[in-house]
Amino acid sequence: MVRWEPGTQERLHRAALELFATRGYEETTAAEIAQSVGLTERTFFRHFADKREVLFHGQQLFVQAFVEGVDTAPPAAAPIEVVAAALRSAAAFFPDERRSRSRARQSVIDRNPALQERELHKLAILATALAEAFRARGVGEPAATLAADSGVTVFMIAFTQWIREGEERSLSDIAAGVLGELRALTGGSSAPAA
Structure with a gap:
């Protein structure tokens, strides 16, 4: 897994939008968002309180x-x-x-x-x-x-x-x-x- 790259929040935001659009908001987990860009769920929660906040950051x-x-x-x-x-x-x-x-x-x-x-x-x-x-x-x-x-x-x-x-x-x-x-x-x- 990638430990750190610049633009982590931006990458998570883009991935979340794509997954929400294709799979649905309710059906998408924070772990899946993080994994889709090669990050851990823990890294996701360092940047966002929950998956909803990706949309309101x-x-x-x-x-x-x-x-x-x-x-x-x-x-x-x-x-x-x-x-x-x-x-x-x-x-x-x-x-x-x-x-x-x-x-x-x-x-x-x-x-x-x-x-x-x-x-x-x-x-x-x-x-x-x-x-x-x-x-x-x-x-x-x-x-x-x-x-x-x-x-x-x-x-x-x-x-x-x-x-x-x-x-x-x-x-x-x-x-x-x-x-x-x-x-x-x-x-x-x-x-x-x-």
Whole structure:
């Protein structure tokens, strides 16, 4: 067995995606993932807490990409412009060469209710972090939460479009279009409904 090679996490991630796609998530063990790249199960658990975390590794970087967009937006920017900055920053986390792997990952998640729940939890963590970042900018409530949740919703819609077969636009371009749709939707009367 190979003792150490650079890129162990990456190799385990690729192997896991391939096995999950061909054999199924539930039918694949951590030991099988490790063995498929010439490693031991013990090595797998040095890198990931469990096989589910192979799919969610890097969540902190994902959230950080959004928060950095909020933090670097111009100080006088309106909350919706800060959402746009967060989406642009996050889109850099998803270059076009990552699209096929993102499709494969989402396909595995879509077939497993427990993984769908974990994905929703990840997005809830993102919304909480974004709301905190908005509040740190001085945006009050409920605007901070509305902006954060809207940003997450725009991202989810854009990401779903980005991973569709045949889609060639960048995630940044798609997210800008979806945000434009949100702006158009909310551009009507600002008076609350009775």
